[in-house]
Amino acid sequence: MKKIAVASVLTISVIMFSAFVQNPKEASIKRGKEVYDNNCMSCHQENGEGIEGSFPPLAKSDYFQKDPKKIITVILKGLNEEIKVNGKTYNMMMPEQSYLSDEEIADVTNYVANSWGNKSKAVFTPAQVKAARN
Numbered sequence: 001m002k003k004i005a006v007a008s009v010l011t012i013s014v015i016m017f018s019a020f021v022q023n024p025k026e027a028s029i030k031r032g033k034e035v036y037d038n039n040c041m042s043c044h045q046e047n048g049e050g051i052e053g054s055f056p057p058l059a060k061s062d063y064f065q066k067d068p069k070k071i072i073t074v075i076l077k078g079l080n081e082e083i084k085v086n087g088k089t090y091n092m093m094m095p096e097q098s099y100l101s102d103e104e105i106a107d108v109t110n111y112v113a114n115s116w117g118n119k120s121k122a123v124f125t126p127a128q129v130k131a132a133r134n
């Protein structure tokens with residue numbers, strides 16, 4: 001009986017510990033999906049495919065591929081100029097989303113930079129967003 005109790009306590013501790021040390025990048029991407037669904041999806045669509053002629057795609061977008069930090073700048077400052085994404089021209093206005101917290105912006109950037117065929121080695125942090133605000 002005592003052995004079972006000890007075993008259960010051990011099992012629970014191991015489970016709690018693994019949740020605690022969950023890969024921080026994975027955790028951020030997971031939170032970022034929620035930020036995306038609530039703040040970006042209405043324009044950029046569920047799978048980042050965008051709407052041709054209006055909202056540029058984020059999936060495999062060559063616009064930020066070389067420098068995914070651009071995603072942070074676009075969220076903080078918005079974008080209102082003619083741009084080319086994957087060979088197509090877009091010239092609409094994206095309102096800034098700077099009301100999002102530093103953490104939300106870091107999370108959604110990690111999500112966008114690592115979804116729908118996008119891949120980024122970098123891990124974006126709230127401190128980086130904070131610095132970019134100024």
Ligand code: HEC
Nearest residue numbers: 039040043056057061063071079080081090091092093094
């Ligand atoms: C109201 C619609 C709208 C919302 C909401 C919106 N965007 Fe945009 N986004 C646009 C438009 C329009 C452009 C192109 C702007 C231009 O042509 O100058 C754009 C451009 C971009 C770009 C650069 C171009 C590209 O395709 O790589 C990124 C990155 C981006 N948005 C990310 C986001 C993220 C992340 C969110 C949520 C936090 C978001 N956007 C919310 C409309 C929107």
